[in-house]
Amino acid sequence: MAELMPEERAVRRDAVGALGSALRDLLDAAVRTEVPVDELAAATEVARQLAGRLRADSRGLHDIASVDDPETGERWYSPVYGPGNPVAPPMVATDSPDGRATGRVTLGKPHEGPPGLVHGGVVATLLDHVLARALRAAGRGGLTATLTVTYRRPVRLGIPLIATAEMGATDGRRTTATARLVAEDDPSTTLAEAEGLFVALRPERAADVFAPTGRDVAAWTTRR
Structure with a gap:
């Protein structure tokens, strides 16, 4: 597959995002x-057509x-x-080089577990993402080795949520991080929190793991 020029990629991203938005509406309706x-x-x-x-x-x-x-990454x-994935909420995430990340998201019916509540696995996925994003922003890319999630309160559908993450200690290729999920209108109450351990791949190991892609994938290695 030929790589796109920056202008071409920007145009395609707009089209992919528009389709993803339409499909999210369809998924919610379904x-x-x-x-x-x-x-x-x-x-x-x-749908088959x-x-x-x-x-x-x-x-x-x-x-x-x-x-x-x-x-x-x-x-x-x-x-x-x-933006192009209809199963994504999608979360709007930001990060900073000091190893911090924030994600804002509102979850609807496609991500329901118990009636009216967000599925616990979805909560864990959101926290895992902001944890990994915080590390990548600090140049500490890696794969999740362990993820421990503590659920403090039920997470309700349809309310704006904020997930925050902060990088912890680093030991060689291993880095820890912590994350927290709250409702935007009640930031003092923790809904769920997580601790993660991430292990950066050595360049040669990353080349082997991602060999089937046929591309140089650097985001999951340590860059500094």
């Missing part, structure tokens, strides 16, 4: 609908999307924040 069975059958046929159109030119399972940047189809 998990909330109570239309008659014949209407479900008609919608199923339309759309899938066929999108598969007319698709990448392989291990290929990196043309809109991605493997050097920085930005994934346009990330299941957490990817």
Whole structure:
């Protein structure tokens, strides 16, 4: 797959984000609908036709999307924040070189566990992402080795949430970090918190792990 020029990638990212937004609306409608069975059958046929159109030119399972940047770790189809991924909320995340990250997100019906509440696995995924993002921002890329999540309160659907993370101690290729999830309108109450241990890959190991992509993937190695 040929790499896009910056201007081309920007145009494609806009189109990918627009499709992702439309598909998120469709996903929300699909998990909330109570239309008659014949209407479900008609919608199923339309969905299959759309899938066929999108598969007319698709990448392989291990290929990196043309809109991605493997050097920085930005994934346009990330299941957490990817604008093009219909299962992503998507979280809006920021970070800083001192090893801190913040993510803002509102979760709806597609991410429900118990009625009216966010699935615990989704909460863990959000915390894992801001933890890893904080480390990458500080040049301490790596893969999650351990993740311990403590659930303090039920996390309700439909309310703006804020996840924050901060890098901890570093020992060679191993780095710890902590994260916290709160409701935007009640930041003093912790809904969930996490501790993570991340291990940066040696360059040669990263080259082996990501060999199927056929690309130089540097975001998951230690860069300083």
